[in-house]
Amino acid sequence: MPDFSKRGTTPELMDHEEVPFEEHRAVLRQLTRANELSLAYRPTLAFFRRLKREGRLPKDRPLVVIDAASGYGDMSRKIDRWAQKNGVEARFLGVDMNPLAARAAAEATPPGRPITWLTANLFDFRADFEVDIVMSSLFTHHLPGPELVGFIRWMEETARIGWIVNDLKRHPLPYYFLKAAFFATRQHRFMRHDGPVSVANAFRRGDWQGLLAEAGLSPGAASIEAWTPFRLCVTRVTDATS
Incomplete structure (x- = not known):
């Protein structure tokens, strides 16, 4: 039984094991279905709705968004x-x-949509254009503390308007449920292994408070909000105006 009082460190199979494209795509599709069933998109949609409601989105040019560790897109x-x-x-x-x-993301994207997919190490990526928002979903629990602090700093340097981290809350209930x-629904072995491990490697509020402070953010600069079921999301809106 994991010690849920602290973040786990078990590696996820999908991070390290190479499989053929068709198998990788099948796992991404299963993960997308799990996201749909768990209402995973709501926090990120709410963040964009808030920015629009507050008049923070650009009025004279397109909004530019980076999807960090975009996966299936x-x-x-x-x-x-x-x-x-x-x-x-x-x-x-x-x-x-x-x-x-x-x-896989490119294949799943309708033709003509303004979405570009780039293969790159995020920590080596520096945009040569103005970026408004950085968003990530189910990414940060893959990172050990020092890399996660670096990611927070990278978002701070990159995003003009703000950023959102949409991730999991560490708790025994979703761990054992997944x-x-x-197992019962015969998901791919990556899903059976990585799903519970993701929860064990995820966060509680105190984790995020410490990480944000270590990254140099003052108390209250970012919001930490719980979402049902068992999501813990972090949002940051800068003082920049559109």
């Missing part, structure tokens, strides 16, 4: 559809270090 496509429906002109750049993810559910 479902979050970018979800926000792109929201932007279309709400009269927001937006451009998306999905950055993922796995070329199979970029290929362990049982993914």
Whole structure:
């Protein structure tokens, strides 16, 4: 039984084990389905709705969004559809270090949408254009503390308007639920292993408070908010105006 009082350190299979493209794509599709069932898109959609409501989005040019560790690209496509429906002109750049993810994301993206997929190490990536928002989903629990602090600093340097981290809350209930559910539904072995491990490697509020302070953010500069079921999201809105 994991010690839920602190973040786990067990590696996830998908981070280290190479599989053929078709198998990798199948796992990404299963993960997307799990995101849909767990209402995973709500916090990120709420963040964009808030920015629009507060008048923080650009009025004379497209909004520029980086999707950090974009995976299958479902979050970018979800926000792109929201932007279309709400009269927001937006451009998306999905950055993922796995070329199979970029290929799968490109195949799943309707033709003509303003979304570009780039294979790159996020920590080596420096945009040569103005970036408004950085968003990530189910990425930060993959990072050990020092790398996560570096990622927070990178978002601070990169995003003009703000950033959002959409991730999991560490708790025994989702850990054992995913362990049982993914086994019972015969999910891919990556899902059966990595799902519970993701929860054990995830966060509680105190973790984020310490990480934000270590990254140099003052208390209250970022908001830490729990979402049902078992999501813990961090948002930061700068003082920049559109």
